[in-house]
Amino acid sequence: MKPQNLNLPQDLLYQQALAAHESELIRFVAGYERDPAKRADLLQEIHFAIWRSMAVFKEQCSLRTWVYRVAHNVGATHVQRNMRPAEQNHADLAALALHIDESTDVVLADRNLDLARVMQFIHSLGPLDREVMLLYLEGIDAATSSDITGLSVRNIATKIHRIKHLLSNMFKSGVNHHE
């Protein structure tokens, strides 16, 4: 299993994937692990999974789609493995709507706080909703997201609509609270 020669097609594909999608991978990791100290481990695990998967990558889809799939699959497994019992039930989008309306008590002062709230929202989502949200934040269109997640385009569009509505409420509540 140990790579003796770092110029195999598998290695070259991995390097190509890394060069093109390094930043997204790091942001995905932030979406799947709330503890900054543990993010390096998860990133390492994702890197290894991507390298391993390149052995069977036969252009079934674009390289980006493949890399995103692997990264999100490893991320979802990581979340599931490391969940405390109290976190086992992820909120669905409908339940979160109530939660956001009722418990907005953080004052949004600057970009960092906005980002912290977005991050908190992401970490409260189940794997599929989380993946859709992260893809939306990366600016990936619904058709590509459908290819990556396996959900229908319509389902993706519905989820994104609900996510945007929730985020909009979240920020509005924050602004009102600030005023």
Add this chain to the structure above:
Amino acid sequence: MNDENLQSLWQSQPISNTQSLSHAFEHNIQQDIRSFRHKIASRNQQESICAVIVMLIFGYYCWALPEYLMRVGSGLIVLGSAVILYQLQYRAALQELPAEQLGLPMISYYRAELVRQRNMLRRIWLYQICPVLPGISVFFWGMAQPNPADFPWQVTSVVIVPFLVVLAMNLNTARKIQIEINKLNQEIE
């Protein structure tokens, strides 16, 4: 905040020192692979150590105890623990997913993973409890000699209750996973 602002907020977030790991392949891949394999191997280490301790203790009983049935029971417990140990090794080997599976869309990947975990939890009694059950029964029967009617059978609850609690916890987790699978099925429909 509109789409553009939100996406810009996300995409312009400061990237921490995790970025240095992005060049892991060129510099540290050998170490990464070792570390990854170590993680996989250590997952079942604790359970394996427990099984080995049980084997050592009952191996000693098998040789040292005066009562014949207790010695037979101890021997059966050692065999049962060996079966559990084998199962742990076998399952550890299965934990490394085929590379093809890593590139599946998440809904397929995640569903398959949940089904695997649910099945494992539902069958845990089969490979973690059943193998030692005959040995424990014979061992207790040996303890109850020479007159089983006088033996305080309540003592057996020390073993039976933890088994039942573990079983119930696993089945409860399997039930929660099934709920998660049902939700995914709805997403697919």
